[in-house]
Amino acid sequence: LQKLIHLLQATDDPLIQERSLITLSNSAAFSVNQDTIRSLDGLSVIGGMLSDCVPKVKEKALNALNNLSMNIQNREKIQVYITQVCRIVESAPLNSDLQLAGLRLLTNMSVTNDYHQKMINSIPCFLHLLSEGTERTQIQVLKVLVNLSANPAITRHLLRAQV
16 A cells, blocks of 8 residues: 555556556555555545546546545545535536546535535535436435535525525
8 A cells, every 4th residue: 555655646647546546446445444545644645636637537536535535534634625526526527427426525525514514615516416417416416415404504505505
């Protein structure tokens, strides 16, 4: 894991970045690896890939963060990327794998009320995706909206959102 994280930092090759991120994502299926990746500062390295201009690299980074977000301590570190993930979801091509990867991460991050405030500004986007997206996109957006709707502090933002 340490070598993968180092490789991710050391290369500008999108293909190597994608493959490294896929391997890290697969490794994150095991809780011991989730802790190890966090302790090696892998979350910030992977989070840094969200700024990459190659959509496939961003998508693989989102997938890796999604798997890593199953761990409560990781969620605390990943929450700093929520606003950026919301921007990615808003600007990604409609129904794209990149958009779906961002929505899956937001679904995991919205399971508890802890980070809902960071998603409020994206509610109009979520509602737009609900009306314009394909069934896959709609289902993923609904998961985020259901999580947000469980928080009474978010209710007025949901009801007042301009679509």
